[in-house]
Amino acid sequence: MALVDALLTRLEAIAALSDKDRALLASLKIEPKQLKAGEALQPQGSRPSHSALLIQGTMARLQEMTDGARQIVSFHLPGEIPDLHSLHIERMDHTLSAVRPALVGTIAHDELRRVIAQSGHLGAVLWRETLIDAAVFRQWITNNGKRGSLAGMAHLLCELFLRAQAIGQAKNESWEMPFTQAELGEAIGITSIHANRILKQLKTEGAAAIEKSVLHIIAWDKLQAIAGFDATYLHLKRVPLAA
Amino acid sequence: MALVDALLTRLEAIAALSDKDRALLASLKIEPKQLKAGEALQPQGSRPSHSALLIQGTMARLQEMTDGARQIVSFHLPGEIPDLHSLHIERMDHTLSAVRPALVGTIAHDELRRVIAQSGHLGAVLWRETLIDAAVFRQWITNNGKRGSLAGMAHLLCELFLRAQAIGQAKNESWEMPFTQAELGEAIGITSIHANRILKQLKTEGAAAIEKSVLHIIAWDKLQAIAGFDATYLHLKRVPLAA
DNA sequence: CGCCAAGTTGAGAGCATTCAACCAGAGTGG
DNA sequence: CCACTCTGGTTGAATGCTCTCAACTTGGCG
Numbered sequence: 084m085a086l087v088d089a090l091l092t093r094l095e096a097i098a099a100l101s102d103k104d105r106a107l108l109a110s111l112k113i114e115p116k117q118l119k120a121g122e123a124l125q126p127q128g129s130r131p132s133h134s135a136l137l138i139q140g141t142m143a144r145l146q147e148m149t150d151g152a153r154q155i156v157s158f159h160l161p162g163e164i165p166d167l168h169s170l171h172i173e174r175m176d177h178t179l180s181a182v183r184p185a186l187v188g189t190i191a192h193d194e195l196r197r198v199i200a201q202s203g204h205l206g207a208v209l210w211r212e213t214l215i216d217a218a219v220f221r222q223w224i225t226n227n228g229k230r231g232s233l234a235g236m237a238h239l240l241c242e243l244f245l246r247a248q249a250i251g252q253a254k255n256e257s258w259e260m261p262f263t264q265a266e267l268g269e270a271i272g273i274t275s276i277h278a279n280r281i282l283k284q285l286k287t288e289g290a291a292a293i294e295k296s297v298l299h300i301i302a303w304d305k306l307q308a309i310a311g312f313d314a315t316y317l318h319l320k321r322v323p324l325a326a
Numbered sequence: 327m328a329l330v331d332a333l334l335t336r337l338e339a340i341a342a343l344s345d346k347d348r349a350l351l352a353s354l355k356i357e358p359k360q361l362k363a364g365e366a367l368q369p370q371g372s373r374p375s376h377s378a379l380l381i382q383g384t385m386a387r388l389q390e391m392t393d394g395a396r397q398i399v400s401f402h403l404p405g406e407i408p409d410l411h412s413l414h415i416e417r418m419d420h421t422l423s424a425v426r427p428a429l430v431g432t433i434a435h436d437e438l439r440r441v442i443a444q445s446g447h448l449g450a451v452l453w454r455e456t457l458i459d460a461a462v463f464r465q466w467i468t469n470n471g472k473r474g475s476l477a478g479m480a481h482l483l484c485e486l487f488l489r490a491q492a493i494g495q496a497k498n499e500s501w502e503m504p505f506t507q508a509e510l511g512e513a514i515g516i517t518s519i520h521a522n523r524i525l526k527q528l529k530t531e532g533a534a535a536i537e538k539s540v541l542h543i544i545a546w547d548k549l550q551a552i553a554g555f556d557a558t559y560l561h562l563k564r565v566p567l568a569a
Numbered sequence: 570c571g572c573c574a575a576g577t578t579g580a581g582a583g584c585a586t587t588c589a590a591c592c593a594g595a596g597t598g599g
Numbered sequence: 600c601c602a603c604t605c606t607g608g609t610t611g612a613a614t615g616c617t618c619t620c621a622a623c624t625t626g627g628c629g
Contacts, residue, residue, distance in 0.1 A: 128558075144464075146464065146465075146468050148468075148472065148473065148554050149554045150554075152472045152473075153472065154467060154468040154471045154472040154473070156464045156467045156468070168457045168460065168461075171450055171453050171454040171457050172454060172457050172458065172461065172561050173561075174558050174561075176461055176464065176465075176556075176558055176559035177464060200446065203443065206449070207414055210414050210453050210456070211414040211415060213453070213456065213457060213460065214411045214414050214415050214456060215415065216460060217411065217456065217459060217460040217463055218411075218415065218419055220460055220463035220464060220466075220467060221387075221389065221399045221419065221420060221463060222389075222419075223463075223467045224397060224399045224463060224466045224467050224470055225389050225391075225397040225399070225470075227467055227468075227470035227471035227515065228397045228470035228514070228515025229391065229395045229396065229397040229512075229515055230391065230395075230397070231584090232584085232585080263606090263607065263608085264607075264608070265607075265608090269472075271471070272470065272471025272472055273585070273586090274585075274586060274587085275607085275608085276585090276586080276587085276608095276609085276610090277584090277585055277586075279607095279608065279609065279610090280585095280609090280610090283609085296607095311391050311392045311393075313419075315371075315417050315419055316419035318415050318416075318417075474616090475616085475617080506574090506575065506576085507575075507576065508575080508576090516617075516618090517617075517618060517619085518575085518576085519576095519577085519578090519617090519618080519619085520616090520617060520618075522575095522576065522577060522578090523577090523578090523617095526577085538626095539575095570629100571628100571629090572627100572628085572629085573626100573627090573628090573629105574625105574626095574627090574628105575624100575625085575626090575627105576623105576624080576625075576626100577622100577623080577624070577625095578621100578622085578623080578624095579620105579621085579622085579623105580619105580620090580621090581618100581619090581620090582617105582618080582619075582620100583616105583617090583618075583619095584615105584616090584617080584618085585614105585615090585616080585617095586613100586614080586615075586616085587612100587613085587614075587615095588611105588612090588613085588614095589610100589611085589612090590609100590610085590611085591608105591609080591610080591611105592607100592608080592609075592610100593606105593607090593608080593609100594605100594606090594607090594608105595604100595605085595606085595607105596603100596604085596605085596606105597602100597603080597604080597605100598601105598602095598603085598604105599600100599601090599602085599603100
């Protein structure tokens with residue numbers, strides 16, 4: 084399986100690609116690189132010359148504050164390019180790290196510029212990818228803000244489950260969740276202890292439960308209702324569960 | 327003064343433009359439209375065929391939840407195109423409204439596509455604009471999450487002041503603030519009452535104060551320290567105060 | 570003058586944090 | 600094989616931040 088396949092799966096989940104676009108993507112020079120759990124690929128303040136295609140594993144972007152506190156601003160699944168934005172903004176304002184061990188493929192910015200110059204449509208698709216990234220950020224602002232902890236956690240689980248399903252990771256209402264409760268908490272701005280209690284509540288209410296690090300959707304409609312979740316912001320061409 | 331001037335000022339604050347790019351921008355067909363305070367230009371769920379250049383006044387994007395609660399996810403000053411993203415993602419996942427009365431210039435997506443097709447660099451600059459938008463979202467996630475209320479408010483004021491200064495609205499450490507305390511609160515996920523108390527605290531600590539809706543920076547370094555503010559994420563070519 | 574939006578202040582309730590203890594399972598080294 | 604350690608998860612109790620409710624002030628405007 085070629086390194087680029089994860090990217091094709093992801094991009095075809097959000098847009099239509101022509102044969103020419105697929106061939107251009109296949110022509111990208113991609114260098115594999117293995118990351119250890121917790122290893123930072125792009126630290127805050129750096130000026131990347133490459134972007135990373137996540138092939139296997141999970142990554143997160145996080146902001147580190149002066150007092151040592153951390154805020155996770157995004158999670159990433161295979162097929163995504165978490166630092167695509169570095170193509171047009173020079174300096175990293177956050178750290179991009181592997182959460183669990185991860186395999187990435189680094190792509191030189193010049194390579195990306197080459198294929199974009201040859202296909203305006205491909206440029207638009209990649210632009211679109213960064214815009215969906217931004218749409219997710221908007222939801223996360225609300226997760227951390229007005230949406231309470233319970234709704235915020237439910238919303239995060241809805242989102243992750245659908246994204247996992249779009250790349251074929253989640254089946255039969257369950258998904259091998261690659262994040263700890265502490266990490267889920269850091270994403271919605273609560274402590275690991277509180278995250279634990281909130282998850283317990285979601286289980287008691289019969290919405291969703293995490294057991295031995297696999298997420299079980301007990302009742303999608305209930306989870307969705309608690310979250311106030313509307314999947315359109317993910318801009319997936321097919322939304323499997325949200326019918 | 328041409329309608330497009332605000333856009334030129336903004337884009338030249340974040341990137342270099344060639345004469346050709348300026349001419350292309352000047353060729354955009356822009357329809358002026360006046361908005362009343364609180365009027366929604368693009369409601370959540372709509373499918374815009376135009377984007378709006380904000381010429382005068384202020385706008386905000388907000389998410390409305392099922393229980394009627396609102397979260398403001400961004401503020402916009404003249405020169406910005408708050409719904410540029412609708413060029414590549416069809417459906418609005420939030421509402422774009424005027425905060426105070428505002429003058430916008432609507433630009434058909436086809437017009438934007440025309441100039442982008444003629445200048446790859448201009449396309450890159452507009453892409454960059456949406457990426458900076460996303461960088462601001464990331465900070466707002468943290469404002470609403472791990473950063474406490476005091477630091478969050480301080481961070482928001484730092485950001486708004488620098489953005490206002492970049493377009494010449496703020497002078498002499500003071501800025502005619504177009505937002506109410508309630509709106510500032512809705513942006514960092516706190517109530518207007520708490521926002522009031524936090525602002526009082528920022529004044530007592532000698533960092534910043536809002537008097538008769540003008541923001542006074544009492545001590546930039548103190549405000550910056552409280553916020554843990556680092557201006558690089560705004561990607562302004564010149565950062566006036568942050569020396 | 571009266572109304573209304575915005576701001577200010579106080580008090581009590583509730584949610585989330587911190588501190589602290591403890592459990593379970595995986596991996597390590599003797 | 601078994602202690603030992605470490606990470607992740609679970610639970611309780613006290614503290615404290617933020618919300619809600621409520622009252623009151625101020626300034627602008629018809």
